[in-house]
Amino acid sequence: MSVVRAGRVLVVEDEVTLARVVEKYLRKFGLEVSVCHDGADAVEAVRAFTPDVLVLDLGLPGLDGIEVCRRVRTFSDCHVLMLTARDDEVDKVVGLSVGADDYMTKPFSQRELLARVQARLRRIHQLDSAPRAEPTSSDRTVTIGDLVVDRAARQVHVDGEPVPFTRIEFDLLTALAEHPLQVLSRRQLVDMIWNAQWNGDEHLVDVHIGRIRKKLNDPAAAPRFIHTARGVGYRIGDGR
Ligand code: CA
Numbered sequence: 001m002s003v004v005r006a007g008r009v010l011v012v013e014d015e016v017t018l019a020r021v022v023e024k025y026l027r028k029f030g031l032e033v034s035v036c037h038d039g040a041d042a043v044e045a046v047r048a049f050t051p052d053v054l055v056l057d058l059g060l061p062g063l064d065g066i067e068v069c070r071r072v073r074t075f076s077d078c079h080v081l082m083l084t085a086r087d088d089e090v091d092k093v094v095g096l097s098v099g100a101d102d103y104m105t106k107p108f109s110q111r112e113l114l115a116r117v118q119a120r121l122r123r124i125h126q127l128d129s130a131p132r133a134e135p136t137s138s139d140r141t142v143t144i145g146d147l148v149v150d151r152a153a154r155q156v157h158v159d160g161e162p163v164p165f166t167r168i169e170f171d172l173l174t175a176l177a178e179h180p181l182q183v184l185s186r187r188q189l190v191d192m193i194w195n196a197q198w199n200g201d202e203h204l205v206d207v208h209i210g211r212i213r214k215k216l217n218d219p220a221a222a223p224r225f226i227h228t229a230r231g232v233g234y235r236i237g238d239g240r
Helices: 016-028 039-049 065-073 087-096 110-129 167-177 186-193 203-216
Strands: 008-012 032-036 053-057 079-084 102-105 141-144 147-150 155-158 161-163 226-229 233-236
Touching: 008 016, 008 039, 016 032, 016 110, 032 039, 039 053, 039 065, 053 065, 053 110, 065 079, 079 087, 079 110, 087 102, 102 110, 141 167, 147 167, 155 203, 167 186, 167 203, 167 233, 186 203, 186 233, 203 226, 203 233
Parallel strands: 008 032, 008 053, 053 079, 079 102
Antiparallel strands: 141 147, 147 155, 155 161, 226 233
């Protein structure tokens, strides 16, 4: 019999009062919450606590949120929701492409934060509880030329070599691969990968696509797999 554990959230926020409010609120909804107040501790806390979702303030003393995210990404694919003090910081962080999955600008509503955390946990839970028994090969993998997406194992191979993907990157690539030759708009992708209530900047999609392209060695100017539908979104496969 399997036991479903509560979602684990690590909150990294140097404003102690805000951290406490968030912690209390998330706990009320049955989540397992751990808190730390500075960046250096945060990296160690991710290792020890292995959160599903990392709520990470950008402005931290010592190691800032960007550096924390960079370091965390070397060993964890937990969902990183970054908190920024101003809207223009979102642009800056998105531009840096450090590997955060989502962003919220302060002040934010606790309810919105909870909604985003829960949406992510539901998605993780769906993936964990998806039947793994003997999928047929065509159900299990999607092949586009030299790109093979193994949905059951959540692995990507390019030219026969395995390529490590974060959860979000894998979900995005899979969404496109499951709709070959069909343009998916940024909004559609946001709805599929994040959730329909998500109201952040859709350019977040571009940032993740950029990271995927780099990993697939698939330059936008001469695409092998992912094609840009200018002003709309993305499509996989060129129809040849
Ligand atoms: Ca701060």
